[in-house]
Amino acid sequence: MAVTESSYSTGSSEDVIIETHDVSVYFEMDRGTSKVLDDVSLDIYREEILGIVGESGSGKSMFASALLDAVVAPGKTSGDILYHDADGSTIDVLSLNQEELRAFRWEKVSMVFQGAMDSFNPTLRIKGHFIETLKAHDFDVDEGLERATDLLAQVYLDPDRVLSSYPHELSGGMKQRVLIALSLLLDPDVLVMDEPTAALDLLMQRSILRLLENLQQRYDLTVLFITHDLPLVAELSDRVAVLYAFQFVEVGPVSELLERSSHPYTRALLNAVPTLQTPLSDMEPIEGSSPDPINVPTGCSYHPRCPLADERCIGEEPPFYATEHDDHQTKCFHWEDAISEIPLAHHKSTTGSSQIVEGKQSEEPVLTLDNLCVHFENNNSFLGLFGESQTVFAVDEIDLDLYENDILAIVGESGCGKTTLGKASIALQRPTSGEVQYRGDDIWAVKDGRSESDRSYSAIRRALQIIHQDPGSSLNPNQKILRTLESPIKHWKSDMSQTDRRSQIYGLLEYVGLTPAEEYAQRYPHQLSGGEKQRVALTRALLMNPEVILADEAVSALDVSLRVEMMDMMISLQNMFDTSYIFISHDLANARYFAGSVGGRIAVMYLGEIVEIGPAEEVIQNPKHPYTKVLKWSTAELDSDASQEELPLRNIDIPDPVNPPSGCRFHTRCPEARTECRVNSPKLEATDDGDGIEAHQVACFLDKPRDHPYWSSDQLVSEDNPTLVE
Amino acid sequence: MSTPEATSEQDETLESLFEGYTPEEQTLLDKIQTFLYESVYSPFLIMWVDWRTRVGLMILLGFVLMGTVGPRVVERTYVNHGPYTQPWFQSMDHPLGTDRIGHDILSLTVHATPAMLEMVAGGAIFAVVVATLVGTVSGYTGGKIDFVLTTFTDIALNIPGLPLIIVLAAIFEPERAFLVGILLTINAWAGLARAIRSQVLTIRQEAYVEASFTLDMPLSYIVRRDILPNLMPYILMNLMEMARHVIFASVALYFLGILPFTTHNWGIMLNEAYQHQAHTRLDLFYWMAVPIIVIGLISVGLILVAQGMDRVFNPRVRARFDQSKETSTEVDNV
């Protein structure tokens, strides 16, 4: 049933917009030729949404660059890339000259790059960016600006306000949407997006995907969406192509891929992703790591990690096989077995059943937050003379207890104050008012010497540790791992012999999976991958036997497939070291996985306040607050015909925390808001749905009995953004 | 609090974690060897790979020899030591020629070197140390200390340098060469201090600095390990820059006659040549050329070393160096 040797082809060709044949991208290096894209062939259909999925370092960005002949030197591109224009002419992309290429890139195929949010010129208003682009391509400026206004409205932005802003005045999500509008300005037929949403939080990612769908229909676009996040594209795409080790391994319609994927790698990817429905015990990380371009395994490149691999896989490269579905092809000898041998976790979904796992938390809190507030003075006036200073209400009146062996996941959008709350809890941020107590002692009183307690500040300091979000800056780039880990022990346990010290470090490194430990210890941070750096950061946090570790988006920068593994490791270390975690995330599914495995809690934060808190599984399966429901909506489901419901929000941008809305802070976006919500603010109180779970608390009038004034007040309509609900 | 049993249980699991690893105990000798290897030998080799450092170091080494051994080898010159204004390359006795009153120019140049080096070292080290101290402390601590130090820096920065030096030179009449050096950089450190402060402010935001802070590592550790290594290439480059600054400034000020003529100096040589119209008379050209060439050479040496130094602090280069060592020892073993 093999179709062709190692290449993927389709039956029909008339509706193909971009054809690629044997495209390779390679770099000549001292160590040999490094092929970062290896003879791939794929046809892209007109007006489809094609998702391209791969781990970091699988060559997916190279594929995008190759399509536009934009591979940066010294990389070279070979093969054929043909673009079929709507008028029937064909363009050979790789043979275009500089001038033709420049026009092709904006007018036929345009691209939104990863990290392109930083590519705005900070001294130029957004309008200037649009005008520059129009002028550079000899387009009529007035007509173009009209189109820009239309496009900006399509991406839920206020065109007039945005056009006259400077880039720094916009949030990350807004900038990304401006970029999408900008890339569509010259009416291209194809839009290529390389991880366009990776730096944004989940809610914004989902909102952008939703509007992308509208744009695609309105402007008859062909969209190529490149990401490491399979569930994210699954919902949006018509077809998905999976890239592994610089080659496509499976291509097919999205429903096929989700329900009957037949490549072991795709199935493993599906099982590695935390979702809200998959039983926790069925998620498993993919063992091993993806190969280096210099050293791709022989035969099937996936064989070192594949549970079905046999002799043939090692010696021979598999061709593409067609499955029962015409358009679904797989590069695996044993694709028929894969379906039966590797069951998909999301097929066994257990929606609705909320079982509460008992954790082994103690009664006595380790940390107590008492009416905690953190306000920042945002003083951008000159010498305090002109303009008034503004107060940012980052964290407002929070009461919270954290117990021994506890896990508390704090979930919310960027800008909701979750990081500030986390840092204030571990005494890295001094509160404006209120107290943080460590086993009953006010930490800041101890630090300032105002406390009678005989506990030293230093001991408290060391008991509260942190793992940062960005693996790139979490380790000192100038010293070897060994030195980074050894120095704290040397300083605090100076009586420990060098032998003991090192054996402790090597033991820990080995435990977090960095083997051989002695070799890893001799490396510099730049020689480690993102995931490996995070493990070293975890090891460092554990050196002092801490009571609480703040994990600030500690897995968000990692590939989806590595997150489960990292979280598993953190949980298993909890048992060994008796630590509690405060886990900050914008992703409800990660929070559920992390907190749910040990009976922890989830707290949902919005604009400095906790709006819902409760046992993880209870909050996920039985959310009470409209905002929690929105977050739940934003978490992609691995279900092809899943919810096509409208965006359950009246406004997709979070308001400025400088002037938080009156009453319930969520009322400007809440779909359930009534006039009462604008006036009074609800308190965080136990839910009264009679299920007896005391710990589940929510701050919303919806949860109040029928005689509450909320129910008799009028529904708020969204007069200020009519574009949103069409 | 955890119960005693729980703790012992925990210790056991921890213990089992560390089993199987018994790194060899290092003797004092080993430690010294590791230290020498990591801090002296390998940085030197890494630097040496770069031709710029090789050439630069050779030039600077030449000057150091000239300043230490030179005066012992080359006889001190005196009036009527040779014929008057003999051009260079005419006789073996006076290879670089003589001046108006028969001083041997080679000897003048060599005997000016020790004082010159002392002055350069004094000035450059003073400025860089003060700048680094002020910049790091004010950048890291912030608050009131920062305010005081920044104000102080700004004042130093805004006093015009030349008049200040002239006034101070008139008041103190410094004679020791290193005091002259310090005088010459009396406010040159301020600009550097500001630049360092702003860099420290950036580095302070890095997650790993916060991590050291949560581990309650002492301030000295954070500054030494987390902050300074990032600034080292910059600081060293400025050290070399500052050295050049001292040389040029001293030459200029001696040339203008602002500093008291107490020691031999290349600037004084230039001044005398100029007094006798060497810049307009082709036959006296050599008199002016010698100090100019010497000054140019030491300046080039400093620039080259500064450029090559960059490599030592680049972890990528160091890592590659480690790897190449490993593979080469592996090959040796085979």
Ligand code: SF4
């Ligand atoms: S060809 Fe073999 S090794 Fe490759 S994915 Fe299929 S079963 Fe696994």
Ligand code: SF4
């Ligand atoms: S109180 Fe009103 S605005 Fe706030 S979440 Fe509940 S329904 Fe929405």
